Amino acid sequence: MKTGNQTTVSKFLLLGLTEDPSLQPLIFSLFLSMYLVTVLGNLLIILAISSDSNLHTPMYFVLCSLSFNDICLSSSIIPKMLVNILAQDQSITYAGCLFQVCFVLVFMAMESCLLAVMAYDRYGHLSST
Template sequence: MKTGNQTTVSKFLLLGLTEDPELQPFIFILFLSMYLVTILGNLLIILAIISDSHLLTPMYFFLCSLSFNDILLSSSIIPKMLVNILAQDQSITYAGCLFQVCFVLVFMAMESCLLAVMSYDRYVAICHPLTYTVTMKPSLCVLLVLVSLSISIVDGLLHTLMVLWLSFCTDLEIPHFFCELDQVIKLACSDTLIDNILIYIAACIFGGTPLSGIIFSYCHIVSSVLRMPSPGGKHKVFSTCGSHLSVISLFYGAGFGV
């Protein structure tokens, strides 16, 4: 790897989902609608939790954090895409691309960590209900969120700083609608071995480790639920965990798709 960033690039080109001009209005309306629904839905969740004292529990505290993170994650990607479609300009500045890479990595890692923390919360609540209030103290809940945020920021900054050291070729087209780290690295002319190794390590830490924790938690949850004598109790537990499992499926499914 070179010892400095020798690139003279000023902008990248985001090719988006399609180059067909007739489909651009449809894509704009679709993503604008999705973005507005995401923002409005998460804001309503946050306002509902804050305004109701009965919802000030660990589960809803983590849900509030997850909703706020979803707003930031969507806002780091979709607005720039919509502006590009309106302006009929596929470019994004070099600095803007690096900021987008950093923010996406931070909020994606944060989302993964929060989903794992929420599964741990459900594990304690269902498998150890008598010690739940003692274990999931407010101080621990805040600490778990702050630790998740801290390691996510370190991950995002580390990858972004590594990209700063790369030199880029003349072909600066990114076949995506945002600056995705792997696609940006593929445009580099300099050695990207260390960058690729870091990507795999980060994927294992922020993807594999939380997912393993989620699977471990839900294996114990299912085992505990199956031992419950009351069908009503089983239904209540599964309905409580159903929404969380849906979010997990959507998040990891979309991640693997990307």
């Protein structure tokens, strides 16, 4: 007979930045404002590129994709963190944690590829002159 721990992990407890309840609104407002600035700034970049026909070049298409990727990457982490700052139950399910890690890894890999494409495009312009 096998002996050992037979428990399964169903959720993880997330530790906050601070245990002081008086600092939680400050931390929430700080992260919410950074998230909103990130999303709105990237949306403005996407809007500017899509509205101006002079910016419909491959480099600006990659920049637009990079902005969209940045929105997706931020949106895969920060909303759950904001909910956990406000909620008394600061936990995440195993499946939720797995999905969040997968999304972060996919968006980070995509960002690395887009930055490599931008660097290669810039290198091509420098070597041709």
